[in-house]
Amino acid sequence: xxxxxxLLAAALAAMLFALTACGSGGESGTGGAGSGSQGASxxxxxxxxxxxxxxxxxxxxxDKLQGFDVEVVETIADKLGYKVEWHLAEFSGVMGQLETGRxxxxxxxxxxxxxRKEKFHxxxxxxxxxxxxxxKNDNNDIHGVADLKGKTVAAVLGSNHAKNLxxxxxxxxxxxxxxESQEGTLNDVAYGRVDAYVNGRSVLLxxxxxxxxxxxxxxxxxxxxxxAFPFPKDERHDKIREEFDKVLSELREDGTxxxxxxxxxKDDVTVKMANQx
Numbered sequence: 001x002x003x004x005x006x007l008l009a010a011a012l013a014a015m016l017f018a019l020t021a022c023g024s025g026g027e028s029g030t031g032g033a034g035s036g037s038q039g040a041s042x043x044x045x046x047x048x049x050x051x052x053x054x055x056x057x058x059x060x061x062x063d064k065l066q067g068f069d070v071e072v073v074e075t076i077a078d079k080l081g082y083k084v085e086w087h088l089a090e091f092s093g094v095m096g097q098l099e100t101g102r103x104x105x106x107x108x109x110x111x112x113x114x115x116r117k118e119k120f121h122x123x124x125x126x127x128x129x130x131x132x133x134x135x136k137n138d139n140n141d142i143h144g145v146a147d148l149k150g151k152t153v154a155a156v157l158g159s160n161h162a163k164n165l166x167x168x169x170x171x172x173x174x175x176x177x178x179x180e181s182q183e184g185t186l187n188d189v190a191y192g193r194v195d196a197y198v199n200g201r202s203v204l205l206x207x208x209x210x211x212x213x214x215x216x217x218x219x220x221x222x223x224x225x226x227x228a229f230p231f232p233k234d235e236r237h238d239k240i241r242e243e244f245d246k247v248l249s250e251l252r253e254d255g256t257x258x259x260x261x262x263x264x265x266k267d268d269v270t271v272k273m274a275n276q277x
Contacts, residue, residue, distance in 0.1 A: 046082040046240070047103040048073055049094030053181040056206045056264040058108045068264040072126055073107035073229070075256065076247045090180045092158030101232055104240065109200060111160040111225040120230035121237070123244045126257060127269045130221025131164040132201035134208070136189055137216040142196055144219040149173040151195035154185045161198045164223045186213055198222070202269045224273065 050058035050069065057069040065086055077084045087094065087103050095110075097103045099119060111129060112122050133153075135142045142148060145168045155162035157178040165176060177194055179185055188194045190213040199207075201221050208215050229244055231237040251257045257270040 043083045044081055045085050046073075046077050046105070047085045047087055048077075049087045049089065049097055049103045049106040050108040051091050051094065051181060052086075052088040053183055054091075054108055054203070055182070055210065057203060068127075068260055068269075069107040069109060071260050071263075072251075072257070073105075075251065075260075076244055079247050079250075080243050090158070091156055095158060098230060098232065104237060105229045105231050107229065109203070109227050110230050112228050113160060113163075113225070116230060119233070121233050121241055122228040122230055123241055124248055125226035125228045126248055127202075127227040127261070128224065128272050129200040129202060129227050129269070130224045130273060131161045131198055132204050132221045133196050133198055133218040134186070134189060134204050134215050135196045135218045136192065137214045139195075139216075139218070142218045145169070145222055147218075148196060151175065152177055154179060154188055154194045154197040156180075156182055156185070156199070159199075160225065161200065164225075165198050168222060182207075186211055186215060190214055201273075202265050202267065205267075206265055221273075 050065070052058060052060045052065055054067070054069075056067050058065065058067045060066075065088075074084055087097060089097065091108065094103070094106050094108065098106050109127070109129060110116070112125065116122075133142065133144070133148070142151070145165070148165075148169075150173065152175040153165065154177050155165055157180055162176065162178060165174065169176075182199070185194075185197050185199075186207055189197045196218065197204075201217065204215075204217060229241070231241045248257075252270065258268050261267065261269050
């Protein structure tokens with residue numbers, strides 16, 4: 001009896017060993033294929049930065065993020081099979097996240113500048129912007145940068161519009177008041193808390209129309225710039241950037257970019273302005 005029990009135990013042990021070996025061997029032998037299959041089924045995620053407060057480019061209504069830049073990047077991502085993962089912060093914050101590699105790109109009217117080109121690779125432009133001065137509609141004293149001396153002018157911290165104004169003021173004769181976001185800037189101009197505000201011409205036109213505030217544009221834009229998607233300078237992001245460029249060309253050719261622009265601006269900001277060099 002003991003002998004039979006011993007034989008049975010040995011047989012069970014042998015079967016258990018065989019099953020374990022088979023399972024281990026199967027996992028090891030198909031590990032590469034299994035990992036590749038799982039990787040292929042995983043969603044491709046594109047981490048995109050925005051302020052969520054930049055009407056009409058990237059802003060929130062309730063819990064929904066929307067806007068021109070939002071729709072452009074989500075259209076591109078959809079065509080390329082990416083899921084967009086949004087990272088929201090003030091403008092200087094999202095640019096800092098891009099520089100440290102925490103996100104892949106920024107979709108919030110990033111102007112192409114020589115300084116930024118030292119840090120990032122850019123796609124082709126998907127929009128064009130002009131740094132514009134806006135004042136209260138009864139202000140007849142400010143018509144351009146020269147009239148801003150001794151005045152207080154609002155600008156968003158870290159924005160290229162703030163930097164463009166600074167370049168026009170080498171002697172520091174303009175009191176530039178920086179804000180973390182656009183929120184409150186137009187109200188401060190309308191209620192006389194500041195004398196003027198600088199931002200993109202297209203966004204100001206849309207914001208003035210939406211808000212109904214007693215504001216107007218003062219003179220022509222200070223500067224004109226191209227707007228594009230910035231990416232970190234590495235092989236992986238260079239590949240994504242090339243994919244973006246290909247789709248941007250398609251969206252321009254089939255009229256999608258123009259359609260999205262007219263939806264938010266009632267104008268085509270995806271082409272250069274008539275007087276833009």
